[in-house]
Amino acid sequence: MFLNNYSKLQKRESLLIILLLVLSFLGRIPVILSLGDIEIENEWTILLNNLLNHSTLASTRFGEFLLPNLWMPPLYAYYLYFFTFFNFEYQNFILLILFSQSVLASISVLIFYKINKFFFSNKISYYSSLIFSFFPLFIYASGQISSISLTIFLSMFFYYYFFKVKKYKKKIHIFFLGFVAGLLILVSREFTAIVVLTSLYLFLFCKISYKKITLILLITIITISPYLVRNYLIFDKFIIHAGFGYNLWKGNNPKSKVQGFETADKNLKYNIDKIPKDKFYRINENKIYMNEAINNIKNDPKRYLVLYIKKVTSFFFIDSESSYPNYYNPIHYIPILVLAFTSLIGIFLSNKKSSDFNYLLLIFSFQSFQYFPDIKFI
Numbered sequence: 403m404f405l406n407n408y409s410k411l412q413k414r415e416s417l418l419i420i421l422l423l424v425l426s427f428l429g430r431i432p433v434i435l436s437l438g439d440i441e442i443e444n445e446w447t448i449l450l451n452n453l454l455n456h457s458t459l460a461s462t463r464f465g466e467f468l469l470p471n472l473w474m475p476p477l478y479a480y481y482l483y484f485f486t487f488f489n490f491e492y493q494n495f496i497l498l499i500l501f502s503q504s505v506l507a508s509i510s511v512l513i514f515y516k517i518n519k520f521f522f523s524n525k526i527s528y529y530s531s532l533i534f535s536f537f538p539l540f541i542y543a544s545g546q547i548s549s550i551s552l553t554i555f556l557s558m559f560f561y562y563y564f565f566k567v568k569k570y571k572k573k574i575h576i577f578f579l580g581f582v583a584g585l586l587i588l589v590s591r592e593f594t595a596i597v598v599l600t601s602l603y604l605f606l607f608c609k610i611s612y613k614k615i616t617l618i619l620l621i622t623i624i625t626i627s628p629y630l631v632r633n634y635l636i637f638d639k640f641i642i643h644a645g646f647g648y649n650l651w652k653g654n655n656p657k658s659k660v661q662g663f664e665t666a667d668k669n670l671k672y673n674i675d676k677i678p679k680d681k682f683y684r685i686n687e688n689k690i691y692m693n694e695a696i697n698n699i700k701n702d703p704k705r706y707l708v709l710y711i712k713k714v715t716s717f718f719f720i721d722s723e724s725s726y727p728n729y730y731n732p733i734h735y736i737p738i739l740v741l742a743f744t745s746l747i748g749i750f751l752s753n754k755k756s757s758d759f760n761y762l763l764l765i766f767s768f769q770s771f772q773y774f775p776d777i778k779f780i
Contacts, residue, residue, distance in 0.1 A: 418528055419512060426508035426535040430544045434500045438545030441496065442482065446547055449479040454486060464679040470636050472644035472684040476629055477588040478549035496547070503551035504544045510551075511535040513558035520565050520758060537741070538733050549589055556586045560593075564600060565758065567618075568608045580618040584625025591643050596765060597622060603761055636681055644684045647692030653713070654695045660712050660721045670694055717770050718742050 442450060445461060452460040452468060459476055460468035471479075485498050514534050518527035534540065543550040559582045566575040583600075586593040601618060604610040623630075626642065633641050652662040666674065670690070677686045699706045716722070719742045720735050728734065752759050 415524060418524075419515070422515060422528065422531055422535065423508045423512055425532070426511045427504050429536060430504040430507060430541055431501075433541050434497070434504065434545045437542065438500050439496065439547045440493070442547050445474050446479065446482060449474060450482050450486075453479065453483045462683070464683075467679065469679075469683055470633075470681060472633070472637070472641065474645075475549070475587075475589050475591060475643060477585060478552055481549075481552055482547075499547065500545055506551045506555040507535075507540065507544050510555045510558045513562050517558065517562050517565065520569075538737050553586070553590050556582055556589060560586055561762075564604075564761070567604065567610065567614075568757075571610065571614065573617075576614055576617055577621055580621025581625050583618070584622040587622070587626055587642065588629060591645065591649075592769065594642070596768065599764065599768060600761075603764065607757055607760070637685065641685075644688045647688040647690070647695065651691040651695035651698075654698050654706050654709070656698065658709060659723050659725075660709070660716045661724055661726065714771055718746075 441447075448461055449459060449471060452458055456468060458468055459471045459479060461471040461473045462469040482499060485495060485502070488495070488498065490498055511531050511534060515527050515531040518530050521527075522530070540554070543554070560579065563575050563579040563582060566572070567579050583593070583597045587597065597619075601615050604618075605612060605615045629642065630640050633639070652658070652664055655663055656667075657663040657665070673690050674687055677683055677690070712723075716724075720738055721729070724730070749763065
């Protein structure tokens with residue numbers, strides 16, 4: 403009798419999972435067809451064209467010299483490159499990418515459901531996953547040629563395997579946590595710090611042995627090692643990204659608002675123009691932006707402290723001074739405000755003694771106080 407009931411519950415859950423996947427995928431098709439990107443733009447088209455035409459990951463050209471990429475995390479460029487092997491017509495190639503991102507988004511919803519089950523019943527997990535699946539920005543992201551869908555996909559796996567490692571401490575879970583962590587570092591800059599924070603948390607608060615923590619970090623390093631070795635051979639140093647100084651300056655210059663400002667003044671342009679056009683260009687450029695941002699903050703700390711508070715507030719809620727097109731479309735800002743207020747209520751009502759909750763709060767706080775993603779709006 404017990405086995406029979408258990409089998410029925412398993413079948414019911416399997417049907418719900420299939421329904422969740424199907425709804426998530428089908429719900430993105432109208433958005434892709436009506437609002438989706440129709441071409442690859444900006445830095446992604448430069449990286450992809452150089453991979454196709456010169457077999458090198460380069461973001462800038464100085465005459466005949468192709469500057470090796472250190473600016474953009476590389477994984478999404480290779481993701482785009484993978485689909486060129488199908489030899490589709492250009493528009494079909496774009497659709498293939500967008501539909502593949504819809505598949506990634508649908509799988510992300512499934513993993514989100516599994517993460518929810520660490521905390522809630524099947525029913526609550528299912529409905530929260532539906533809400534996640536149809537959150538407007540998440541749906542819209544599938545129609546963009548951007549790394550957002552890939553980042554969310556890998557992030558869901560990362561947090562899922564975090565809880566697996568914490569609960570079961572199995573080597574297979576440790577392997578996948580380290581592997582996914584490496585992929586995330588190659589697709590999103592801030593995940594280097596998140597991997598370090600996660601490892602410290604597992605060691606200090608979850609009593610995971612230092613040997614297992616070392617194994618996680620070792621697998622992470624092995625995963626990113628091809629790109630690390632490539633950069634060492636080119637730049638004579640182990641480096642993954644060289645854009646932190648620019649990002650800091652973008653958010654901390656005299657014309658910056660919450661969303662940043664990207665046009666350099668004459669003095670800054672002059673200093674950048676003097677940089678030798680060699681393979682160390684990005685590294686030296688990054689130093690100039692870094693020094694400029696630090697000087698700006700030192701010269702007017704009050705302004706940048708107020709701006710920083712506005713950034714954090716905007717991350718939690720909305721940016722009251724945004725100039726992004728269609729930012730104030732109610733389809734965008736109403737769900738964000740609802741999510742913001744319900745999340746705050748959830749934080750106050752949650753079990754503060756739960757190590758799972760404390761970890762999620764740590765990561766959420768870290769991302770809130772340092773990460774302000776750019777995104778196009780409906």
